[in-house]
Amino acid sequence: MKLLITGGAGFIGSNFVTHMLQQHPEYQIINVDALTYAGNLKNLESIENHPNYTFIKADIRDVTAMDEVFSKGVDVVVNFAAESHVDRSILEPDVFVKTNVLGTQVLLDAAKKYSLTKYVQVSTDEVYGSLDVSGLFTEETPLMPNSPYSASKAGGDLLVRAYHETFGLPVNITRCSNNYGPYQFPEKLIPLIISCALADQSLPVYGDGLNIRDWLYVEDHCTAIDLVIHEGVNGEVYNIGGNNERTNIHIVKTILQELGKPESLISYVQDRPGHDLRYGIDPTKITTELGWKPKHSFETGIKETIKWYLDNKDWWARNQSSEYQNYAARQYGSRLGDSL
Numbered sequence: 001m002k003l004l005i006t007g008g009a010g011f012i013g014s015n016f017v018t019h020m021l022q023q024h025p026e027y028q029i030i031n032v033d034a035l036t037y038a039g040n041l042k043n044l045e046s047i048e049n050h051p052n053y054t055f056i057k058a059d060i061r062d063v064t065a066m067d068e069v070f071s072k073g074v075d076v077v078v079n080f081a082a083e084s085h086v087d088r089s090i091l092e093p094d095v096f097v098k099t100n101v102l103g104t105q106v107l108l109d110a111a112k113k114y115s116l117t118k119y120v121q122v123s124t125d126e127v128y129g130s131l132d133v134s135g136l137f138t139e140e141t142p143l144m145p146n147s148p149y150s151a152s153k154a155g156g157d158l159l160v161r162a163y164h165e166t167f168g169l170p171v172n173i174t175r176c177s178n179n180y181g182p183y184q185f186p187e188k189l190i191p192l193i194i195s196c197a198l199a200d201q202s203l204p205v206y207g208d209g210l211n212i213r214d215w216l217y218v219e220d221h222c223t224a225i226d227l228v229i230h231e232g233v234n235g236e237v238y239n240i241g242g243n244n245e246r247t248n249i250h251i252v253k254t255i256l257q258e259l260g261k262p263e264s265l266i267s268y269v270q271d272r273p274g275h276d277l278r279y280g281i282d283p284t285k286i287t288t289e290l291g292w293k294p295k296h297s298f299e300t301g302i303k304e305t306i307k308w309y310l311d312n313k314d315w316w317a318r319n320q321s322s323e324y325q326n327y328a329a330r331q332y333g334s335r336l337g338d339s340l
Contacts, residue, residue, distance in 0.1 A: 002028045003229075004074045006060050006107065007081030009033035011184040012122070012218055014043035016080065019222040021047050028052045032069060033081070034059040038185040042315060060103035070110040076118040076229055077111055079104065082156075085187055086126070086149045090273060093148035100152035101159070108163045119171045120228060121160045125214070125239070126150035127175065130276035137175075138282045139237040146274045164235050172232040174225060176240040177281045180301065181218035182308040186316050190302070193252050194309045195316050197261045207271035209249030212278040216242035217301035220294035224286060231290050238290070241281025244298035251302075258306050 003020065007013040008031030017031055029050075033039045035057055047053055058065040060081045081103060083089065083096045104121065111119045128137045129144030143158075145151040163169040180190045196203050224240045232238060246254075249266075256263055286292045296304075309316060 002073055002075045004030045004077045006032045006079045009035060009039035009041055009043060010080060012179055013080035014183055015218045016222045018047055021050050021053060031055045032058050043183045060107055061098060063106055066106050066110045070114045074116060077116060078120045079107055080122050086147045089147055089149035096148050096152040101155040104156035104159055108159060112167050112169055119169060121173045123153050123157050123173055123175045125175050125177050125279045125281050127154040127157060131278040131280055136280045136282035139239055139285055146276055170234040172228050173237045174228055174240055176221050177214035177216045177242055177279060179216050179218045179221055181305050193255050194306060197256055197259050197265060202267035203252055203265050204269050205249060205252055205266055206269060206275060210247050212245050212247050214241050214279055214281050215244040215246060215298050217296035220296055224292045227290050227292050238286040239281050239283055240286060241283040242294050245280055254302060
């Protein structure tokens, strides 16, 4: 199999590239990534010399570049390439639409032109909107995105569905809950809290910290996508969840306890616009139909994640870069002061 992975230098993508080469060393893996701020080839140092691995720096919005990649022969595409941070989408929604919608359309056109055997769109539970204190998202839940990020992902998902219905393109869409684990850029909650706590900096927590997310260890997500590639029924959507719902403040306090840091570091900041209260995934479909289930509880996964960040300070130290500082100042402003 010749597998094209877009966004393979990002957090989930790089974990997936490594997973596939470990589990299927005979596959040819092509990794296409534009290497924006969240893409990092250091994530892939362990496999960069693998004989069946190729990296191509390119943007999925570039029609000519994508045609050149596809023309060399591709069997399956897994599209991780996306702008994915809600906070940044509030500041720059146009960037998210261009990558998550228009970029997806470019890939779909190429997949149709070259008659791929499978196109997998990696999406998010955020396209479903927000839950109250009860209920779970199923694959039949209507799409009701509440942020520019989730709206752009929903737009991409609908294009994937349309290309299946109109052109017969063999597709699957996966929608996952919040991922965490090694190589996650330190703008997201868990690596942000770990890196700030280790530096004894204030820890930004939106509102009252009671927003709830379902947490999925990235390795478990990779095994699910691997299974969808090989066993997923064409045209179907599969929700991938970890059955690990936690409030944000619980996450923060758990990390502080593991690191031996005081709760006095917590700094509550003004809530962001359109902040969804709760996400909860029902993974029954992928569990019963494809036989997948996560191996990591939150308790085991968070310990492994913290250990990785402790062992790889050089990797996440760019959290302190001027680019990230400028972003943090725009996003949190006076709500956080000089703590980042």
